Amino acid sequence: MRETRIGCHLSLSGGFAGMAKTAVSLEATTFQFFSANPRGGKSREWARADIEEMLRICREHGIGGLVAHAPYILNPCSSDPEKRKLALERMEEDMKRLQAIPGCMYNLHPGCHTGQGTEEGMREVAELLRRLAPYTAANPVLLETMAGKGTELGSRFSELGEILRMADVPGSGVCLDTCHVWDAGYDIQGGLEAVLEAFDREIGLERLLAIHLNDSKNARGSHRDRHEKLGQGEIGLKALLAVTSHPALRGLPFILETPNEAEGYAAEIRLVHEDRPC
């Protein structure tokens, strides 16, 4: 049985090896980073030596389950064909570069259908997955569960399940964001078992490959998507630790995207480590 991993989102601004060193200092066993500037714009080249050094540090310290997060400005199901094209091109470029980091997953937001409707939006996200298919053997692609802001896709497990079935690409899966599913209306506080059953029914638990561990500033069903520090939001620490210690989720990377600096992340990572019986 693989060990559950806990870590946080880190900035790539200090390079790949820099992120790995930060992860070690936080006692993290996994981490996530933006594959490019989250608000778009040209990203710098990925230096081979820097990546090799990161991989060496990760091996030495048992860090794994890495996740690259796509820039959230990209919208693969926009009603504007130009924006859609840009998203597909950029994400394909990201996947090509990611081949240098074997096993690193690529997490993306399904996007907003911007008025063309859920059905059409889902078809377009499935098309994106098929376009990324040549690269997913080395780097699994994850669709993130979303809060359902505006015309956002992926706030229902059924939508993500249908996209994955339409695309039919092995090596693709889902990243469950605890703040987002709560904001979407799923009661992970009072009914975690029922939520996981729904996930299994609509998507399949074997396709759940990563967790974003966040509390939420807002009430269940708010569709707001505002993350909070663990235990300081509406979901609460007890419910979040029930997620990290759930047997069905054992072995997954849990990644914090809470509003924290290094010290706050280190404290939250410790909190999760200490809750573990062994």
Ligand code: FE
């Ligand atoms: Fe995200």
Ligand code: FE
């Ligand atoms: Fe997230």
Ligand code: ZN
């Ligand atoms: Zn979010």
